[in-house]
Amino acid sequence: MRVRVDATNLGRGARRGVRSVLDGVAAIGLALTNLPLLVVAVGALVLAPVPYLGLALVPWTMTLVRKRADLERRRASQIGVLVSRPYHPLPERAVADGWERFRWTVTDPATWRDLAWLAPGAVVGLALGTIGVLLPLYGLLGLALTPSWIWLGTGWYGYGAVWSIDTFPAGLVSVPQGVIILAAGLWMAPWLRRVDALFARLLLAPTRAAELRLRVTQLTVTRAGTVDAQAAELRRIERDLHDGAQARLASLSMMIGLADNLIDRDPAEAHKLLAEARMSSRAALAELRDLVRGIHPPVLAERGLDGAVRALALSLPIPITVDVDLPGRPDLPLESAAYFAVAEALTNVIRHSRAHHGSVFSRHAAGLLTMVVTDDGRGGADPAGGTGLRGIERRLAAFDGTIVLSSPPGGPTVITMELPCAL
Secondary structure (H helix, E strand, O other), rough: OOHHHHHHHHHHHHHHHHHHHHHHHHHHHHHHHHHHHHHHHHHHOOOOOOHHHHHHHHHHHHHHHHOOOOOOOOHHHOOOOOOOOOOOOOOHHHOOOOHHHHHHHHHOOHHHHHHHHHHHHHHHHHHHHHHHHHHHHHHHHHHHHHHHHHHHHOEEEEOOEEEEEEHHHHHHHHHHHHHHHHHHHHHHHHHHHHHHHHHHHHHOOHHHHHHHHHHHHHHHHHHHHHHHHHHHHHHHHHHHHHHHHHHHHHHHHHHHHHHHOOOOOOOOHHHHHHHHHHHHHHHHHHHHHHHHHHHHHHHHHHHHHHHHHHHHHHHOOOHHHHHOOOEEEEEHHHHHHHHHHHHHHHHHHHHHOOOOOOEEEEEEEEEEEEEEEEEEEOOOOOHOOHHHHHHHHHHHHOOOOOEEEEEEOOEEEEEEEEEEEEE
């Protein structure tokens, strides 16, 4: 068993190293674009005083610089180094006004931080990428030297500690050296890639003032979304009460009144109306119970998130595997938000995915509640295609939560939801 685990970890580490080497190749290519971008940007700034030309050229070139910086931020985030976008939001009047767009570009401190990153970012990316690529390639060269020596029959090769390979035993020495150098290169490549990402974060991440500004903007947006969501929920409750329970109760009152009028003249018809009234009252009671469950399910209050999700999974038409292991319970509002987010995600699975099986996984670690909903359906989920995923995003955003969707065509679909909380 130990051998199997070690072999699995070794293979996983090798694949990670290969991916990092390929990232190093990409880093080299992208680093070569930094200096031309810097030259173009400086040229645009020099021409900024020229009427009309500067107003158009500076925002255009800075847009290219921002796209390059955003690409570096995404590449850093892919390996776990989160780098947020620090730019000021574009004012509405800057869309059509060239001067406002120019002023918005040059007055943003992030613009100058991007420009300051281009040159050192190119040097660091090129150097680390070259080391991360050439070292494994040099290891592969050591593995290929002995077959090449046998095939060509020449002795002019030199490798590692062996400067000349003119005999077969000397050629064999290159093989273990190549294995060691290749392993060292694959082990170092992820670390070199991480160092490159950390260096990019020094200049491309928001400053403390920018983080505070972005936080205020985010809170403003989430507050507006929460208010809209609460208003929509109140309208839904009012509509359900008006169209459902209220109508049934009005009908119930009318039937009881008719039965009261007929009780002396036609007892049989009065009993029939009372039986219908009894059925109507049961239906109204069932609708009220469903409405209450939609506001806060009793099973959630009684059994917590684990029990509520398991009860929900049992009511669905496809098998849902539930793996929820929480050492405690969040606050009631947050627990309710987590439950309804999972419920909405599972509803999307049933309605749109054509899946045969789904799963719910939830854990709490480092102050973060993580919920993952997966299915084996057709994939291709798009937040812009409906209100379900956007509703989940708004619900979680009220608690600083996030949602990440992975749904390639053909599946599987994986929805990862995170909520910062304490149990």
